[in-house]
Amino acid sequence: MQELCASLLRSLREHVRALLAAHVAGLPAPADALAALNGALTRAPAASLLRWNPDRGLYRETAHPVAQIVEHALAVPAADLLTGPDADRLTACGSTPCNRYLLRHGRRHWCSVRCGDRARAARAYARRTAAAAPHPGGTTTPPDGTRPPRARL
Numbered sequence: 001m002q003e004l005c006a007s008l009l010r011s012l013r014e015h016v017r018a019l020l021a022a023h024v025a026g027l028p029a030p031a032d033a034l035a036a037l038n039g040a041l042t043r044a045p046a047a048s049l050l051r052w053n054p055d056r057g058l059y060r061e062t063a064h065p066v067a068q069i070v071e072h073a074l075a076v077p078a079a080d081l082l083t084g085p086d087a088d089r090l091t092a093c094g095s096t097p098c099n100r101y102l103l104r105h106g107r108r109h110w111c112s113v114r115c116g117d118r119a120r121a122a123r124a125y126a127r128r129t130a131a132a133a134p135h136p137g138g139t140t141t142p143p144d145g146t147r148p149p150r151a152r153l
Ligand SMILES: [Zn+2]
Pocket: 093, 094, 095, 098, 099, 100, 110, 111, 112, 115
């Protein structure tokens, strides 16, 4: 049962990510992802059903299957986010290889301080490499950060 829950939730998470990716890229929403989210949204047990057993007789009971409740708990905010007032601010984190999404605030392009630091470090390294490259026959700093021996004049 636990493995089934985990598998259902992983699958739903991938569908949510597919919808986020399509939204951020301005592409049509994938039909299978829409179907999966709609399934999770409509399977939420809200109705109190009529039951009967020999000990209790007739009674009302709301079903609370864990997987459906958790699926619903993930699907509702995802659907709200994709259709809400912040939907236009959704963006993918700009720090490779991070695959998270965030709501853009001003010039912020990263999901976390760690991703921002990594992206800035990569940019600084690219600048150093580019600055060293245009001198044919000159020395460049190898990627491992060690300096080549200086040429004596
Ligand atoms: Zn990130």
